[in-house]
Amino acid sequence: MSHETDWERPLEQRAKIVVERLNAWYGPVHAIHDISLTILDRRITAVIGPSGCGKSTLLRCLNRMHEVQPGARAQGEVLLNGENIYASGVDPVTVRRRVGMVFQRPNPFPTMSVFDNVAAGLKLHSLLSRTRFADTVERALRRAALWDEVKDKLKKNGAALSGGQQQRLCIARALAVEPEVLLMDEPASALDPMATLAIEDLMRELVQDTTIVIVTHNMQQAARVSDKTAFLLANAQGAGELIEYGDTPQVFTNPKDERTEAYITGRFG
């Protein structure tokens, strides 16, 4: 897999992130083993697999959030626009500014209002005036399909929302800083069907100018929204490996690996 030639490919097949032989550990626990895959620019990539197979770990390695946990470390290469984010001298802070993240469990800031939650990232690194904040915050909330529900309680506490609303608040918070890549770890697990569809619409809209990687347990969702699908499975030692990676229609209708087929048809996992 040579990434040097990627820039010569047609636009729709350009690599945004190239993962090369990525391994990650939690202390002694080997969580993912030798994962290599190429995530295409302005495409939606779904990561699927049974619980504990390392989906979240893989995702967190893509913006160097894995290493903030005590004892956690990663090895291998993750090239973002061709540059290895794990190279020495790369500041993880700048990586995270470009690669945003929505966590598996909603984690709004309970000491901040709805507005300040969404503006939190903007305040960190923007010289925008407050009024521009207000525009960006409203836009982010609208895109996260939350605006109508919270527009009258922007000053209310961010933790006083329902679980599903909190998750959309976190999506809005991540969107507000306009990342190049958005990592979403089961963003819809706390959402009702309507909000889930709204988030899927959002992803289709976002993907015009953003690269999205989404972890999901929902096969229909993966099939509905994603362009590419990666299937992970824990090996005998418990470390997640990439079993199959390909175009979503192919993975779902004509999987190459029988384990993929077993998983998507619900025969295990």
Add this chain to the structure above:
Amino acid sequence: MVAMTGYLLESAWPAITRLGVEFLTRVEWDPVQGIFGALPGIYGTLLTSVLAMAIAIPVSLGVAIFLAELAPNWLRGPASLLVEMLAAVPSVVIGLWGLFVMVPVIRSPIERWLGQSLGFLPFFQGPPFGVGFLAGGLILAIMALPILTAIARDSILAVPSSQREAMLALGATRWEAISQAVLPYARSGIVAAAMLGFGRALGETMAVTMVIGNGYRLTPQLFSPGNTMASKIAIEFNEASGDLYIGALVELGLVLFAITLVVNLLGRIMIRWMAPGQRVGAQQ
């Protein structure tokens, strides 16, 4: 507690009835003439305690952040232990240390330097005695440090890592994640620590008595010898004679008790008000 208050009220009764409300506003304390005013004592207590908190809160917060967030793992245990052992040092030993080690340092260079460079402020005028409000405040700060640090550290450690991660994932530096996600989340615990420390400082007696210099004045000058209510009682109780004198000292104790009670109550209200997820001050 009711029985205790009742007993104290009974002992203080001669003073309460004869001195009246003036007890709280008078500045003189002259047992020979039977004139007793609590104001300089109240002032001394509040001044030294506020001074102590002004010093101890930033220091203990800094130490707590270091212990909980920044220190390498091997250092956390020993450093925490060191801070906690400070809490086990008897008050009188801290007082002795204060008198023989700290007070000379305060006299010179600290007070001399403050007087020279900031002498235009009323706080830093007057001769550098060493013993006085400043020494009292410092010793109280030292005594409040362990508990303040321990509670602040524990409340920082209790912040879910998802909070820190949420801020980091937005592109925050480590320090930004601490100051904007972790500390706000821990603030009710930190306020609790501050109120607890303040409450203790108000009533602390032994060590303060040894370094505060036994004056009784109402002055902004921090170098001036003074007294807190607690130290005044400790110094004079043995030699006090007569219903009125003893009553005045007990009444002083009651005033101290009342102030401590109010501070604790306020502290509770503030903690409840600031608990994360409870309500948000109108920011925006």
